[in-house]
Amino acid sequence: MGGKGFTLIELVIAILVFAVGILGIVKMQSLSITGNSYGMHMSQAVNIAQDKLEELQNLSITSDTFNDGTPNASVPQYIKTINGTDYSIEYNVKTISGLGTKEVEIVVGWPEVLRNPSISITFVKR
Numbered sequence: 001m002g003g004k005g006f007t008l009i010e011l012v013i014a015i016l017v018f019a020v021g022i023l024g025i026v027k028m029q030s031l032s033i034t035g036n037s038y039g040m041h042m043s044q045a046v047n048i049a050q051d052k053l054e055e056l057q058n059l060s061i062t063s064d065t066f067n068d069g070t071p072n073a074s075v076p077q078y079i080k081t082i083n084g085t086d087y088s089i090e091y092n093v094k095t096i097s098g099l100g101t102k103e104v105e106i107v108v109g110w111p112e113v114l115r116n117p118s119i120s121i122t123f124v125k126r
Contacts, residue, residue, distance in 0.1 A: 038112070041085060042119065045108040048080055048087050049121045052106050056091070061125050066093050066102050085110055101126045 006014075059065050069092065078089040087110045094103045102125040109118030 038117070041110050041112070041117070044082055044085070045087055045110060045119045046121075048082075048089060049106045049108045049119060052078075052089055052091065052108075053104075053121055053123055056104060056106070057123070057125065061100075061102060066104070066125060068093050068095055068102075096124070 056065065077091065080087045080089060087108055089106070089108050091104055091106045094105075095101075096103055103122060104125055105120055105122045107118050107120045109116055
């Protein structure tokens with residue numbers, strides 16, 4: 001026999017190396033999808049918080065909206081559903097003593113597997 005060709009052992013080893021490479025690519029693809037989903041939710045949450053900020057900035061500082069504390073803190077003040085994801089929108093108001101202004105923190109959160117990420121935006125209302 002002239003030794004031209006592959007033995008069965010060489011073929012099995014080549015298939016194993018190929019399979020390990022493919023598994024790495026599959027894992028990388030899965031992480032990419034998860035990262036893209038998180039980024040999309042983060043962008044959407046920032047947009048929701050910005051919308052709420054603009055809504056609150058247009059109100060008078062004497063509005064009941066700007067009473068200190070978080071109104072009904074046991075439940076989110078608002079839920080906004082976008083593409084099947086529920087975003088909770090809450091805000092907390094604090095008086096800045098001596099200045100006649102209020103500090104407002106807006107928090108937008110959404111559910112993800114094994115965690116509940118959120119973003120917050122703070123602004124001063126005069």
